[in-house]
Amino acid sequence: MAITPPSERVWWKEPIAKVELVWILIAFVWGLIMFFMMIYWHGAGEQNLSNEAYKITPVRFSQRAQAMIDQYTVRQEGIYPVVHPPPGSDVYLIARLWQWWPILELEKDQTYRLHLSSMDWQHGFSLQPVNINVQVHPGYDMVVTIKPDQAGEYGVVCNEFCGIGHHNMVGKIYVVE
Amino acid sequence: MASSAAFRICPTTGLKVNLAAEKLIKANAVAAIVFLAIGGLFGLLVALTRWPAVHFLPADWFYLALTAHGLDVLIVWIIFFEMAVLYFASSVLLNCRLAGPRWAWAGFVLMLVGAVTTNVAVLQGQSSVMFTSYVPMMAQPPFYLGIILFAVGALIGCFVFFGTLVVAKQEKTYEGSIPLVTFGAMTAAIIAVFTIASGAIILIPTLLWSLGLVSYIDPLLYKTIWWGMGHSSQQINVSAHVAVWYAIAAMVFGAKPLSEKVSRMAFLMYILFLQIASAHHMLVEPGFSSEWKIFNTSYAMYLAVLGSMVHGMTVPGSIEAAQRSRGLTKGLFEWLRKAPWSNPAFSGMFMSLVFFGFIGGISGVVMGTEQINLIMHNTLYVPGHFHGTVVAGTTLAFMAITYLLVPLIFRRELKFRKLAQWQPYVFGVGAAGISLFMMGAGTLGVSRRHWDMTFADAQLPFDYPSAAFLMMGLNGIAAVLATLGGIMFVVIVVGSVFFGRKLGENEKPSYPEVPPSAVAVAHYGSSQSLRIPGTAMLVGVFFIAFVLYYFVNWKYLSEVWPLS
Numbered sequence: 081m082a083i084t085p086p087s088e089r090v091w092w093k094e095p096i097a098k099v100e101l102v103w104i105l106i107a108f109v110w111g112l113i114m115f116f117m118m119i120y121w122h123g124a125g126e127q128n129l130s131n132e133a134y135k136i137t138p139v140r141f142s143q144r145a146q147a148m149i150d151q152y153t154v155r156q157e158g159i160y161p162v163v164h165p166p167p168g169s170d171v172y173l174i175a176r177l178w179q180w181w182p183i184l185e186l187e188k189d190q191t192y193r194l195h196l197s198s199m200d201w202q203h204g205f206s207l208q209p210v211n212i213n214v215q216v217h218p219g220y221d222m223v224v225t226i227k228p229d230q231a232g233e234y235g236v237v238c239n240e241f242c243g244i245g246h247h248n249m250v251g252k253i254y255v256v257e
Numbered sequence: 258m259a260s261s262a263a264f265r266i267c268p269t270t271g272l273k274v275n276l277a278a279e280k281l282i283k284a285n286a287v288a289a290i291v292f293l294a295i296g297g298l299f300g301l302l303v304a305l306t307r308w309p310a311v312h313f314l315p316a317d318w319f320y321l322a323l324t325a326h327g328l329d330v331l332i333v334w335i336i337f338f339e340m341a342v343l344y345f346a347s348s349v350l351l352n353c354r355l356a357g358p359r360w361a362w363a364g365f366v367l368m369l370v371g372a373v374t375t376n377v378a379v380l381q382g383q384s385s386v387m388f389t390s391y392v393p394m395m396a397q398p399p400f401y402l403g404i405i406l407f408a409v410g411a412l413i414g415c416f417v418f419f420g421t422l423v424v425a426k427q428e429k430t431y432e433g434s435i436p437l438v439t440f441g442a443m444t445a446a447i448i449a450v451f452t453i454a455s456g457a458i459i460l461i462p463t464l465l466w467s468l469g470l471v472s473y474i475d476p477l478l479y480k481t482i483w484w485g486m487g488h489s490s491q492q493i494n495v496s497a498h499v500a501v502w503y504a505i506a507a508m509v510f511g512a513k514p515l516s517e518k519v520s521r522m523a524f525l526m527y528i529l530f531l532q533i534a535s536a537h538h539m540l541v542e543p544g545f546s547s548e549w550k551i552f553n554t555s556y557a558m559y560l561a562v563l564g565s566m567v568h569g570m571t572v573p574g575s576i577e578a579a580q581r582s583r584g585l586t587k588g589l590f591e592w593l594r595k596a597p598w599s600n601p602a603f604s605g606m607f608m609s610l611v612f613f614g615f616i617g618g619i620s621g622v623v624m625g626t627e628q629i630n631l632i633m634h635n636t637l638y639v640p641g642h643f644h645g646t647v648v649a650g651t652t653l654a655f656m657a658i659t660y661l662l663v664p665l666i667f668r669r670e671l672k673f674r675k676l677a678q679w680q681p682y683v684f685g686v687g688a689a690g691i692s693l694f695m696m697g698a699g700t701l702g703v704s705r706r707h708w709d710m711t712f713a714d715a716q717l718p719f720d721y722p723s724a725a726f727l728m729m730g731l732n733g734i735a736a737v738l739a740t741l742g743g744i745m746f747v748v749i750v751v752g753s754v755f756f757g758r759k760l761g762e763n764e765k766p767s768y769p770e771v772p773p774s775a776v777a778v779a780h781y782g783s784s785q786s787l788r789i790p791g792t793a794m795l796v797g798v799f800f801i802a803f804v805l806y807y808f809v810n811w812k813y814l815s816e817v818w819p820l821s
Contacts, residue, residue: 082437082503082514082575083350089433091517097787100519100570103796107566110800111559114807118551118627121811126819127628133543158716179716201394202476204635204704208719210817211702213634214541217476218393222543227819235719237712239635239704241387243394244317247709250717 129214132223141197141221145172149182157183162254170195173236173251175203175216177243180236180251188231188255197221204240207253213239228255262354268763269665273430277358278348282341282666284365286659287754289337292372293652294747296329301740304691308733309710309726316708320385323706325376327388331647332490333372333407338655339445339497340365340414345666346442346500347421353430356420360413367410375403387706389487392463392479401464408453408460408486415446415453437514437521438507441500444524445493451532452493455485477544484535492531494647495565496524498609498654502572505606505654508661509597509769512579515571515787523571526564530556537621540630550627562622569614569799573607574792581788589791600769605657605681609650612685616692617645619803629810632817635706638699645692648739653685656746663750664766669757671768673749680749684742690735698728700813 088094122128148171153161161182165171167190174181176199186192196205198218206213214224236251264273302322305313314322348355355361377399378384384396422443425431435443459482465471503520506512514520536553539545556562580592597603620642624633633639663671671677703710703725710729712719760766 081507081511082520083507084436085431085433086437086517087513088517091434094516094518096516096519099787099789099793100515100567100574103570103793104519104563104567106800107563110804111555111563114622114626115551115555115558117811118555121628122547125628125815126821127631127814127817128547128821129541129628129631130821131544131546160717183717202391206635206702206704207818208702209722211632211636211700212817212820213631213636215543215634217543219475220477220543225821229818235717237702237704237707237719239707240391241320241394241706244320246320247316247707247712248715250712250715250719252717252719 130223130225134221134223135219136197136221138197138199138218141172141195142174142199144170144195145174145181148172153182154185157252160252165192167191169193173205174199175205175238176200178238178245178249180205180238180249183252183254185254185256186228188228188257191225191227194224194226195221196224201242202240203238203242203249206237206239208235208237210234215240228253231255231257264354265762267665269765272349273352274666275348275354278344278355279666281355281358281361281365282344282349282662285337285341285344286662286666288365288369288372289334289341289655290659290747290750292329292337293334293743295376296326296334297740297743299323299326299329301736302326304733304736306708307710307729309729311733312709317382317385319708320387320706321379321382324385324387325379328375328379328404329372330652331388332404335494335647335651335655336407336411336490337368339449339493340368340411341662342497342501342658343414343418343442343446344421345662346436346439346504347418347425349666350436350439351421351425351431353421353425353428355417356424357417361417364410364413364417367413368407369410371403371405371407371410373403374399374406378403389483390463391483392466392474392476395467398464398467401460401467405457405460405464408456411449412453415449418442418446434517437517438500438504440521441496441503441524444527445496445500447528448489448496448531449493452486452489455482455489459483459486477542480542481535481539484538485532488535488537489532491643491647492527492534494651495531496527498613498651499524499565499568499572501654501658502568502606502610503575505602505658505661506572506576506579509600509603509606510576510579512575515574515578515789519567520571523564523567526560530561530564533557534561534625537625537630540625540627541634547627554625554627559622562618565614565618566796569610569618570792570796572610573795574789577789577792578787589794593791597770599678600660601677601681602657602660602769605653605660605685608681608685609653609657612653612689612692613646613650614799615802616689617642617647617650619806620645620692620696622803623807623810626807626810629814631820632810632814633699635704636699637695637703637705640705641692641695641697641699644688644695649685649688649692653681653688656684657681659746659750660769663753663757664760664768667754667757668760669753670760670766671749672753672757674768676745677749680742680745682742683745684739687735687737687739687742691732691739694728694732694735698725698732701725701728703729
């Protein structure tokens, strides 16, 4: 029994039943398939993180974001500037207690280098209803190259707990034709 | 120390039970169940708040309750119970005195003081930083201090376990190799040492930081090392509850492992590869290469998953083989149909096995895939997954073995048998529901750790789909069901331990029933005569579900915005 010492003293020499061997083989091969699937997707799939990231201070990041806002703001929505940066450019989204700043307006099927960083605590960039989720750290500038493929209005929910106003931290991204 | 070497003979198993170890098992099990009750209550409050129609707690209390829930059940309940399992698997199963019972008591007291300290810190309201306490969000110093004290206490417990293995070997209290269950417990203890070391490395500087003695802790560094504790502590659970599955199969059916070699190799895979899975939490963070992520998140080509898939066959396989040798040989499933489904030790164990594999296991591997993590990270899918592993898996397994421990260790007759018969089903179905509905809500994008999914007070509006609200309502109902199962468990155990009839010195407990031929079965056949077609069918179904679900999620991923 499993609660007593093995009844065969040299248990490591006992043969293994065929049904067990077959299952071990299946499980092992399946593990390899799952492992190589991740590598395969880096070549064949369209959803991969670039892993491009830089150390940056919150002040420096907000300066860069402000420069973008000053140059490309097209209108105001309440307190939020709506920024329409040119396709292919570097786009900055500030995460801070408890806002995603500013509102971005992007063009469909164009590529943007989206920079994400936090001014204070950790935040979670959760693009809805697309359901793309990445973590946003203070002190790190994470670059994600995105290509919105459908026009519409998208929400950016914060999905990392960031204090008592966490559930009010919602941003917006427009994708226009 | 004469008292530490005193024994009694167990009338059921014939094992020599060390009285010092017995007291420690009782103390740790009782502490565990007290914190399960507290943590479970906080969990109910969390689920009621996330039920949109109820929305029970105000925001500050919600985040406080969620912090307390995570700590009390993910760490305190589980590790207290694991200490009981360690002492049982070493001292009792090896017929051996416990090495250093005073040290074990010191560890117990440290754990208790630590758990209370952290709970008080959380209840004071200035430490609602979640279980993970990601820097630079800061809790009060006692929050970190309590966790550190608890961890040191647990570390002492692990070393008492290792010491007991040495004593048993030297005093030759057993013949040959240690039992498989003890081997599984040893796996848990080794992983625990690694876990606690990671915790100490990161939480001691964090404590100093909260005291103002250290100026800066890098959030990415914190997170990487913290998950060396956070995720690995859940790997202690996996090893411990797999050991518990084997123990229950042995105690209820007299089941013998199909192959000692295969089962031990599977545990060895855990020791070697489970810990690197802390990378699961770093898949969408800045600053890691894809090579690092792929290797670590897959436990080095899924070798630890291989271990779990092996246990997933050998545990039911050993039960099938034991049942067939008892004459239940008709068709594929007579052995399973005629299993003792009214025995809570068995029904709890078997549901734990099925739910851990189908819900917790598959979802964990899928979510831990480098790219698929993008569509799940920090959504409710994550707690959905780990309620499948830790609640429907570990907690249910620990509840199941408690039904055997009450008569064998506490020497009390189990009370409320009708209630006990139903308890694993109520709790198991509730826990499985919690897992599945949270996974459903997560797939629809709903954030975890979030007070208001309607965003009523946000500056900018956003609406989740109405199906997500339905999921959260169903989750609330499932949580109420699980709570009911939890209350039944506490009532049965506390009622039996304090008010159950004391068993006479040589009296065998009559409940839960153990088949009379249990001992005979321990010597059945060899690999040539082994037939387990029912189990082969079950793992086949599991495998098909796994493959389909895995590729369905790649399909989902391929539909989101292109990223590079």
